[in-house]
Amino acid sequence: MIMKYLVLAAIVAAVWYGFKAISRRNKAKTAEDQRKKTDSVEDMTACTTCGTFVTPEQGDCGKSGCPY
Numbered sequence: 001m002i003m004k005y006l007v008l009a010a011i012v013a014a015v016w017y018g019f020k021a022i023s024r025r026n027k028a029k030t031a032e033d034q035r036k037k038t039d040s041v042e043d044m045t046a047c048t049t050c051g052t053f054v055t056p057e058q059g060d061c062g063k064s065g066c067p068y
């Protein structure tokens with residue numbers, strides 16, 4: 001009977017540690033995404049014709065007849 005509780009405790013502990021590891025990884029990933037977003041905002045330039053902000057990767061604002 002005691003063994004059953006020990007196994008149960010071990011499973012709970014394993015799940016708990018796994019959950020903590022995942023949440024820590026997600027937090028690190030979020031911080032990285034935030035940094036990436038900030039970088040791309042800094043790289044953005046406003047289209048001089050329509051004022052839409054575009055990244056250099058986009059190349060243009062997507063509006064037809066707009067050269068930027």
Ligand SMILES: [Zn+2]
Nearest residue numbers: 047050061066
């Ligand atoms: Zn434009």
